[in-house]
Amino acid sequence: MYNIELENKLFDYLIDLLSNEKEEYFDIDDCLIDLEKLKDNILNSVKKENDYIKFKLTIENKLDLMQYVEDKQFLIGFVNQEYLNEDGKKLQLIYDELYFQSVEQI
Structure with a gap:
């Protein structure tokens, strides 16, 4: 079990994304994520x-x-191939927190 901590604004953003997603989500590798x-x-x-x-x-x-956040960043997170937009920056912060907080607990 991993204990994750996010700033309120990042947490709210993540929950909003999850809440507004269609019922079935297939990641880029065609795996179903509930x-x-x-x-x-x-x-x-x-x-x-x-x-x-x-x-x-x-x-x-x-x-x-982590897969979902990475996929969302790929889909909505860039102004063009080189620059993150505001959504992309938030998604990157969320991904980084998930990654680094998980590494510390292993």
Whole structure:
């Protein structure tokens, strides 16, 4: 189990993305990711502390979430091939937090 901590604004952005996604999400590798279940798992473990939200992820959920964030950045995150737009910057911050906080716990 991984304990993840995100700033409120990044957490809200992530949950908004997950909430507005279609029911079935296939990642770029055509693997089905159940985003509703993923979102529910995140929301069921939320603890608010000051300007941060803490939540828990299983290894499977972490990998699915990282894949989803990476796919979304690829789809909506660039002004052109070289420059991240505002969504891309937020997605990059979320991905970095998921990655680095996961590495520390291994």
